[in-house]
Amino acid sequence: MARPLIQMALDSLDFDQTVALADQVAPYVDIFEIGTPCIKYNGINLVKELRQRFPDKLLLVDLKTMDAGEYEAGAFYAAGADICTVLGVSGLATIAGVIKAAKKYGAETQIDLINVEDKSYCARESVKLGAQIMGIHTGLDAQAAGHTPFGDLNEIAGLGLGVRISVAGGIKPATVQQVVEAGANIIVVGAAIYGAPCPATAASEIRELVDAAAA
Numbered sequence: 702m703a704r705p706l707i708q709m710a711l712d713s714l715d716f717d718q719t720v721a722l723a724d725q726v727a728p729y730v731d732i733f734e735i736g737t738p739c740i741k742y743n744g745i746n747l748v749k750e751l752r753q754r755f756p757d758k759l760l761l762v763d764l765k766t767m768d769a770g771e772y773e774a775g776a777f778y779a780a781g782a783d784i785c786t787v788l789g790v791s792g793l794a795t796i797a798g799v800i801k802a803a804k805k806y807g808a809e810t811q812i813d814l815i816n817v818e819d820k821s822y823c824a825r826e827s828v829k830l831g832a833q834i835m836g837i838h839t840g841l842d843a844q845a846a847g848h849t850p851f852g853d854l855n856e857i858a859g860l861g862l863g864v865r866i867s868v869a870g871g872i873k874p875a876t877v878q879q880v881v882e883a884g885a886n887i888i889v890v891g892a893a894i895y896g897a898p899c900p901a902t903a904a905s906e907i908r909e910l911v912d913a914a915a916a
């Protein structure tokens with residue numbers, strides 16, 4: 702099995718704390734995600750800062766675009782994003798716009814399937830348009846209501862779409878093996894790292910667990 706990537710969700714609103722956390726966990730993760738609240742609060746300068754500080758990391762900007770796909774995402778790809786997210790619920794025209802912007806910069810598009818009613822249909826159509834990553838995502842509010850991403854992950858992995866699958870939504874050490882075995886290629890971790898007493902230690906533990914599960 703190819704080594705799954707670990708994506709660190711940077712969900713703080715504070716610019717300096719975000720950069721400091723990225724510094725701490727950098728040795729253990731593959732992708733820095735600038736989370737939606739974080740990018741809304743800090744804007745494109747944070748993309749430029751992380752791009753400059755971490756030229757070897759993949760940078761995902763969690764725009765969760767809902768409209769004006771090409772126009773909105775284009776600026777973030779231009780600033781150095783390797784991946785931008787677009788909401789599956791936005792519809793195929795907006796998804797196609799983000800994909801068009803990504804292609805212009807040799808970058809990638811992730812479809813966030815959060816709250817999409819027919820996830821299989823959305824995933825299939827998005828792949829036809831050229832999306833490279835399907836994002837299985839149970840958001841923070843849905844997590845608080847007791848939901849998990851595991852059922853959706855099994856559904857989308859079972860389609861055999863030939864694209865990478867990202868999973869997010871309360872992933873922690875105890876659930877790493879389950880999501881790797883279910884077919885996730887990108888493991889997104891936020892609170893289980895940034896909420897730990899030592900984020901670097903927590904990230905290191907997740908790295909070991911991911912690599913062991915994939916071995």
Ligand SMILES: O=C([C@H](O)CO)[C@H](O)[C@H](O)COP(=O)(O)O
Nearest residue numbers: 710737840870871872890891892
């Ligand atoms: O995308 C996220 C959330 O919707 C806020 O934008 C989180 O970054 C994602 O859920 C990962 O964080 P955890 O669930 O805390 O692991």
